[in-house]
Amino acid sequence: MSEEIKPKILMQICCVGCGVFVVDELKNDFDEIVLYFYNPNIWPSTEYDRRLEEAKKIAEKFHYEIIIAENNHSEWLGMVKGLEGEPEKGKRCLVCYHDRLEATAQKAKELGFDYFGTTLTTSPHKDAVIISEMGLALENKYNIKYLDRDFKKGDGFKKSCQITKELNLYRQTYCGCEFSIRK
Secondary structure: OOOOOOOOEEEOOHHHHHHHHHHHHHHOOOOOOEEEEEEOOOOOOHHHHHHHHHHHHHHHHHHOOOOEEOOOHHHHHHHHOOOOOOOOOHHHHHHHHHHHHHHHHHHHHHOOOOOEEEHHOOOOOOOOOHHHHHHHHHHEEHHHHHHHOOOOOHHHHHHHHHHHHOOOOOOOOOOOOOOOOOO
């Protein structure tokens, strides 16, 4: 009797609460789930470091591999130049979503994964429809499958908050960039 071979996925994570929730949701669908911490938008560096340390802690606790991308905040600032005054879910956020999705698709393709995805859709502050459209366009561009899921459905955000509380994890109070912190 042959066992079903499940696919491998590279999941971009930005905060650990959503990451733990999503990985738990996916563990039966994928043979291998690798976390990808690519978040050049996060500011200040102390916030970036805190979120990264939490991600490492959870990866170790639950035995997941984590790939940490270079944190090039100045390059990210160049991408969003002129969009600093945009509201949450505005044009600046669209650039940020696309940057993180494209970096994940590129890395997944480079490393031979079957899928790429993101935990961004767990947040009620993120536009899952637009993220889906971007992910599917990148699926075609890079010839690698995009996991098209809105993780906030079925109380996903509420569940991620509960997991964060149960595991005594850090939960940030803003998206991550210096422009979202002012709200």
